Amino acid sequence: MFSSLIAWFTASAQWSSTTGIPTRLLQHLGYTALTVLVAAVIAVPIGLYIGHTGRGRFLVVGLANGLRALPELGVLVLFVLLIGLGLTPVVLALMLLAIPPLLAGTYAGVSGVDPAAVDAARGVGMTERQILVQVELPNALPLMVAGLRTATLQVVATATIAAFVSLGGLGRYIVDGQAQRDFVQMAGGAVLVALLAIVLEVALQGLQRAVTPGVRRTRSTPVVGKTDTVTVGG
Amino acid sequence: MIEFSDVRKAYPDGTVALTSLSLTAREGEITVLVGPSGCGKTTTLRMVNRMVDPSSGTVRLDGVDVSTQDPPTLRRGIGYVIQNAGLFPHRTVLDNVATVPVLLGRRRSEARSAAGELLERVGLDPKVGSRYPAQLSGGQQQRVGVARALAGDAPVLLMDEPFSAVDPVVRADLQDELLRLQSELGRTILFVTHDIDEAIRLGDMVAVLRVGGTLAQFAPPAELLAAPADDFVAGFVGRDRGYRRLQFVGAGSLALSDFPTTGEGWLLVVDDDGRPTGWRQGEEHVALGTVHAEGGSLRSALDAALSSPAGRGVAVDDDGRVLGGIEPEAVITLLHASAGSTAGSSPESVR
Numbered sequence: 001m002f003s004s005l006i007a008w009f010t011a012s013a014q015w016s017s018t019t020g021i022p023t024r025l026l027q028h029l030g031y032t033a034l035t036v037l038v039a040a041v042i043a044v045p046i047g048l049y050i051g052h053t054g055r056g057r058f059l060v061v062g063l064a065n066g067l068r069a070l071p072e073l074g075v076l077v078l079f080v081l082l083i084g085l086g087l088t089p090v091v092l093a094l095m096l097l098a099i100p101p102l103l104a105g106t107y108a109g110v111s112g113v114d115p116a117a118v119d120a121a122r123g124v125g126m127t128e129r130q131i132l133v134q135v136e137l138p139n140a141l142p143l144m145v146a147g148l149r150t151a152t153l154q155v156v157a158t159a160t161i162a163a164f165v166s167l168g169g170l171g172r173y174i175v176d177g178q179a180q181r182d183f184v185q186m187a188g189g190a191v192l193v194a195l196l197a198i199v200l201e202v203a204l205q206g207l208q209r210a211v212t213p214g215v216r217r218t219r220s221t222p223v224v225g226k227t228d229t230v231t232v233g234g
Numbered sequence: 235m236i237e238f239s240d241v242r243k244a245y246p247d248g249t250v251a252l253t254s255l256s257l258t259a260r261e262g263e264i265t266v267l268v269g270p271s272g273c274g275k276t277t278t279l280r281m282v283n284r285m286v287d288p289s290s291g292t293v294r295l296d297g298v299d300v301s302t303q304d305p306p307t308l309r310r311g312i313g314y315v316i317q318n319a320g321l322f323p324h325r326t327v328l329d330n331v332a333t334v335p336v337l338l339g340r341r342r343s344e345a346r347s348a349a350g351e352l353l354e355r356v357g358l359d360p361k362v363g364s365r366y367p368a369q370l371s372g373g374q375q376q377r378v379g380v381a382r383a384l385a386g387d388a389p390v391l392l393m394d395e396p397f398s399a400v401d402p403v404v405r406a407d408l409q410d411e412l413l414r415l416q417s418e419l420g421r422t423i424l425f426v427t428h429d430i431d432e433a434i435r436l437g438d439m440v441a442v443l444r445v446g447g448t449l450a451q452f453a454p455p456a457e458l459l460a461a462p463a464d465d466f467v468a469g470f471v472g473r474d475r476g477y478r479r480l481q482f483v484g485a486g487s488l489a490l491s492d493f494p495t496t497g498e499g500w501l502l503v504v505d506d507d508g509r510p511t512g513w514r515q516g517e518e519h520v521a522l523g524t525v526h527a528e529g530g531s532l533r534s535a536l537d538a539a540l541s542s543p544a545g546r547g548v549a550v551d552d553d554g555r556v557l558g559g560i561e562p563e564a565v566i567t568l569l570h571a572s573a574g575s576t577a578g579s580s581p582e583s584v585r
Contacts, residue, residue: 120320123285123392124334124382125310138324213324213366 001184008188019172021192028169028196031159035091036152039098044144047103051110051140052132060107064100072097072158080165090162097158098151105147109140141211149204156197160189170196235261236282236390236424241291243277243447251277252447254291259439264416264423266437268430270470274447275426279392282424283309295390310337313383313391313421318399319375321367327353327378328363334386345385352381357411373404380412384419393425397432409435430471434459434478442467456482480533480569485526488535488568490549490558500544508555510548525550526560532572536565 014020050056072093079089113136121135160171173189176182236259243252252274259265267275280286281293284305293300300308321330331349336342350360356377367375376396383391397405409432416423427433433440434455442450442458444466451463459479462468468475493502503512503519513520523541526534526549538547539562547560 114320114323116316116318116320117322118320119285120314120316120379120382121322123283123309123314123316123320124386125306125308125337127306130337135322135324139322 001187004184005187005191008184019168024168024170024172025192025196027162027167028156028159028171028193031087031090031094031162031167031169032152032156034087035094035155035159036098036102036148038091039095039151040102040148042095043099043102044106047106047144048110048132048137048140051107052128052136054111057107060104064104067096067100070096073161073164076161076165085165087167090159090165090167093161094155094159097154101147101150101154102144103147105143105145105150106140109143109147110136112143113139138213141213142208145204145208145211149201149208152200152204153197156200157193160193235259235294235296235422236265237292237294237297238278238281239292239294241278241281241288241293243274243281243286244289250446252288255443255447255449257441257449257452259422259424261422262420263438264425264436266425266427266433266440267443268427268433268437268440268470269443269450270445271428272445273443275428275443276394277447278443279394279424279426282390282392283312283314285309310334310386311388311390313386313388315376315379315383315391315393315396317395318372319367319379319396321375321378321382323367325366326363327365327367327370330367330378331363331381331385333382334388338386349381349385352385353378355384356381356415371404372400373408376400376408377411380415384415389422391421391423393423395426395428398427398429405432412436434471442470477533480536481531483532483569483572485530485532485535485565485568487571488532488549488560489564491546491561491564493546493556493559500546502544502548502556502559504556507553509553510550510556513543515543523547525554528552528557532565532569535560536562539565 008014009021015022017023046059050060075096076089076093079092083089083092110132117135117139118131121131126134159169160174162169163171163175170189170192173185173192177184177186177189238255238257241252241255242250244250255274255278257265257278267278269275277286281288282295282300284300284303287301295308295312321327322333325333328346328349331352332342332345335345335348346363350363353360353363358374358377358381362370362374362378367378370378376399379396383393397408400408413436425433425436437455439452440455440458441452444450450470451458451467453461453463456479458467458471459475459482462471462475472478495501498515500513500515500520502510503514504510510522510525512522520543523543524534524538524547526538526547528549528551535547535549538549539545539560540547542548545562549557549560551557
């Protein structure tokens with residue numbers, strides 16, 4: 001099994017044909033990036049608003065728990081029935097996974113900024129926008145990136161469902177492999193998804209360290225732990 | 235000058251933070267608001283820079299009603315220091331101090347070099363400028379907080395329990411530093427504390443507030459100790475107010491005695507310059523008690539007498555040379571003479 005897996009990876013067609021690994025990998029990355037981007041455009045401003053004003057906190061808890069409970073494949077089928085085949089239902093279904101951690105991370109990051117620093121910012125004459133951009137946002141970034149990490153991992157692992165509705169991505173190997181009872185191909189696809197997830201995880205960890213301001217750089221681990229609690233428990 | 239006229243603050247849930255307050259903080263003075271928690275002192279302070287708006291009444295800053303001004307613009311012209319400093323964790327010390335000048339539109343490089351000078355002014359090594367707040371001690375952070383408030387050259391400073399979160403030794407240092415800065419800068423300072431000792435030490439005028447936000451007494455510290463308006467103020471200023479009042483009585487005309495140079499009793503040991511170094515009786519050597527510096531208060535004179543093993547304190551001049559001895563009886567005699575005129579002596583001169 002292991003040697004046939006290596007043979008599957010090293011077959012020259014895998015690396016040159018238009019349906020080979022590079023193409024599938026790029027498609028998979030494309031779905032992931034598009035989903036996370038659209039989810040961030042929706043979740044980050046809402047998270048910033050809720051964190052800054054304290055209004056609508058129930059939304060974070062409700063969404064974080066509610067959306068997580070939805071069966072992803074069922075949701076995808078529902079969207080395909082409503083909208084038809086294509087990229088849109090896939091991105092919509094995956095977004096439901098990406099929004100909760102992004103929203104929770106942004107909200108937790110902003111509302112967790114030292115209240116004394118925010119009070120001082122207002123007291124020295126910053127406008128609300130300046131408080132948000134110059135004080136709350138920079139201090140919230142580590143938790144926001146932690147949310148981005150969780151969202152990206154969830155999406156990259158689940159984006160295989162795109163293949164169920166005739167799109168590409170690494171899910172193709174799993175879906176086609178199952179249909180053809182080609183278990184080597186299925187295993188190859190799974191390994192590729194896992195590798196991609198690890199690479200993204202390492203890259204985003206680096207990003208999280210880079211945005212952690214000042215000397216708090218050394219404390220990035222408890223910061224991550226905190227988000228995980230927030231996103232899981234809502 | 236800050237004027238509060240019939241200021242009232244009630245919250246929608248029915249809590250009344252301030253019932254009706256009228257008070258004037260004079261130009262160039264430190265006015266302290268003191269009282270137990272829930273007396274509305276912080277609310278009062280925060281009305282000056284519109285962090286809180288009154289339900290009724292007006293707050294005027296140099297004659298201008300603050301409610302007519304745009305809050306961020308108003309605040310940039312008022313220094314603001316809070317408990318725990320509230321420094322921005324993601325900015326270096328220098329950038330923290332430069333915050334207000336940059337908000338006012340000054341160039342960042344210019345604001346930074348001015349910030350470096352301010353750090354020295356508040357007693358910090360300019361080298362800490364490149365550090366982040368988390369790398370500083372609580373006392374250092376608070377000094378940075380004061381520097382940030384001074385950076386905009388605001389004539390008015392609001393200080394909300396700025397020294398409450400640091401240990402007593404550091405607090406005393408910071409209080410001395412503030413008095414020194416104030417003697418150089420002469421800002422109009424509104425200072426909130428729950429610590430009556432701090433209020434008496436720093437205030438030119440002290441306003442004692444009751445729970446529910448009414449003014450119990452507004453007076454210079456010496457008067458507060460000598461003549462509390464009622465039982466609440468008397469209870470609040472504490473048990474040993476009689477003794478503490480001595481710090482506002484000058485010891486200028488205190489009669490000094492001579493020290494014996496030989497004999498059986500305690501002899502004062504002095505160095506070649508005439509500065510006292512200790513006490514000696516036969517073979518026994520004892521460290522010096524507290525010494526009373528010329529121009530100090532009766533409190534320091536009495537303490538010098540009480541802390542000396544010889545039962546007689548040491549008075550020294552500005553250079554630390556012995557002037558004479560202080561007999562406890564002489565302190566009491568002077569106290570009798572000044573009784574009834576305590577409030578007349580100027581607190582500034584003996585603080």
